[in-house]
Amino acid sequence: MGEIVLSQVRKSFGGTSVIQGIDLRIEDGEFVVFVGPSGCGKSTLLRLIAGLEDTTSGTIAIDGHDATSLPPAKRGLAMVFQSYALYPHMSVRKNIAFPLRMAGISAEEQERKVQAAAKVLNLAPYLDRKPSQLSGGQRQRVAIGRAIVREPSAFLFDEPLSNLDAALRVSMRQEISELHQSLKTTMIYVTHDQVEAMTMADKIVVLNAGRIEQVGSPLELYKTPANLFVASFIGSPKMNLVEGPEAAKHGAHTLGVRPEHIDIVAEGPWSGTVGICEHLGSDTFLKVHVEGLGALTVRAGGEVDLVHGAPIRLAPQPDKLHRFDGAGEALAKALA
Amino acid sequence: MAREISTGRKAVITTVAWAVALLIFFPILWTVLTSFKTEGEAVNSHPAFLFFDWTLENYHAVNERSDYLAHFWNSVVISLGSTLAGLIIAVPAAWAMAFVPGKHTKDLLMWMLSTKMLPAVGVLVPLYLLARDTGLLDTRTGLVIVLTMVNLPIIVWMLYTYFKEIPAEILEAARMDGATLSSEILYVLTPMAVPGIASTLLLNVILAWNESFWTLNLSAANAAPLTAFIASYSSPEGLFYAKLSAASTMAIAPILILGWFSQKQLVRGLTFGAVK
């Protein structure tokens, strides 16, 4: 079981309010990602759930029981930290066994569980090493192993991949996703990287300035962002945002169109010149200076080859336009 | 990064550096050498550097004077005692300031330091009178208490800087792993802090061993550690250079050895982190 319900959770440090009244329901077995820019309160929210910080007001219920004032050890949660937080003076085996030792589990049982976790995480050959003798990815796996053996009702991850290099990040991302598939335990994962959020989550919670901007599946957020903040935060490269007469033409204050929803055409409404042309192989990203609109990013096929200054005509896919009002809230989709 | 330099230049630098270093070290070297001379040889108007009849008689003579050993023992008790007492008070305080800092932690640290800036002579009279009236004058207990308080700010400060280097996340991890406060301190913090605690202990034993204002003013025949005992040699009558050298060598040797191990900590401990 691992159902977590936050109601009206608030947190302030001194006079500054960091979390401003959050209501959120996390279902058992769900992979939930908290995403947002730095300082949005996502890590604080995770630490509140963990019990490492007191809530200023509101309640946190875990599996139907009020856990708001329980110390971290009593909440039945496990956490993987950004710095891995391994115990440097203990071997890998002792690190993984530490929570079991704290729970007073017998030595044989400890060893059995450590072996099982090591097998799942490919750590068996390293059990007698110290954390300092491991690579970044291996340390990360030890931290996960330490979390697994507790058989927690939910796992908490605090930006666990941000200290890894790009290639390792991709493979660890997949390992964590696979782990979720096999354990089917609730996972709450904090990141500032929207790619991690999009690829891993069942449900994404977008946070900004201590508030929830939107909750939904990755595709929901991508297709129907609730406001400008979510629209520009989710998706890579960023959505193009256009104000002025062109937006007004569509009955909006701001018009949003994703780079992948702009076609290069022979005859189109927007004309401009190519600024820079980035070849990724599979795709080509063009920065196009469009008359009356400014610079737009356009995703084109990998084979497209245009030189700086080349004239070009563009057409947005009309059913993929996003319209926002003056307050940044999304308006109903434009009709085709 | 280090670059190759010519061997010739390196040889010149090496020679100069060794000459300067030996010059600075010379008084100590001379004392050690003299301690192996006979009294006659020690005051020879044409002093020999290495070629004299080496003898251990001075060390025998010093050791046979039971009072020397008693004062040596006083030094050990006072320096170790005050350092251990200081650590017992300072470890929890430094833990609190490093891991549960509040709004006033910084002010508190600065205030603790400020007590160290108070010149000893400013509180000489009351402490002397207090020690006299409580019967702690010329007792090891009295000196342990005074030196504990004298060095407490340095101990707190050093431990604080070491504890600060332990990431709070590791302690939080322990909390998440189900550790209580006492197991967190026992199984996680203490093992990680052992090097820092050991360095603090080392430096403070050295400082306490050499402390010369309070030991000279608050002790006499009974509790005098080596600082005070050796100072009593200064009277002109009955001065034996070779025996004085032997006594001095024995007084400084243990601390010299400890000191060489704690060079790095010395900077940290005595500059309060202002130089890194």
Next chain:
Amino acid sequence: MATQASRTAGRLMLSPAVILLLLWMIVPLGMTIYFSFLRFNLLMPGTEAFTGFENYSYFFTDPAFWPALVNTLVLVTGVLAITVGGGIALAVLLDQPMWGQGLVRVLVIAPFFVMPSVSALVWKNMLMNPVNGLFAALARGLGLPPIDFFADIPLASIIVIVAWQWLPFATLILFTAMQSLDREQMEAAEMDGAGPLWRFVHLTLPHLTRAMTVVVLIQTIFLLSVFAEILVTTNGGPGTASTTLTFLVYMQSMLQFDVGLGSAGGIVAVLLANIVAIFLMRMIGKNLEA
């Protein structure tokens, strides 16, 4: 960044140290201030009486006061000049590549670990003694008259001894600061054609400024309290030639048993030290925020 429970634990663990230090500071200092306004001599018990600022005016008009103040300043500045100057030279020297650098460093640092009474005795008897000392033997070897250091130049002799003790400290700190010198900046300057002297004056010295200030401030605090070296070598004499403020207060309170006068002198010393301490604390405090 923590829960209420851990904050409470923190406060509990902090309190013994805070309470003890508070007592340690307030009680004796309060007593000193109180005594400084009393006529209070241990040889004449029962004659204690409030005298206002009389002790202070006695202290300032004591014929030994001005020499003591001057001697204190001369001692502090003399030692500072030697240790900072020598420390920079040694730090630069130690920073060069050489064989046996570790051992050289160990030799240079050694004097700091010698207890003050031992170093004073060794210098007084075995090196500076006009009859049996090594310096006298050297002078005779060169056909010069030996110098009676503690009779003729007592303060200078004490400065030499104290400087010998503190040179390692200055060297160690300046050397540590040298280690954090930006080598790339040095190499960039070299590429731009800057000579070694220019680099020393414009790059090394400014980099060491902070460490030099720390050395000056910390040493000043300790040098104001130099005691054993004077007690062992000259006992403040001849006359008042090597009496410092600390030593004067010691003589008044521990030898003449004039508690009131000694206390007034103690308070003057506290005020003097505070001026230095304020600058030092500011520097340390700034570092704490970083």
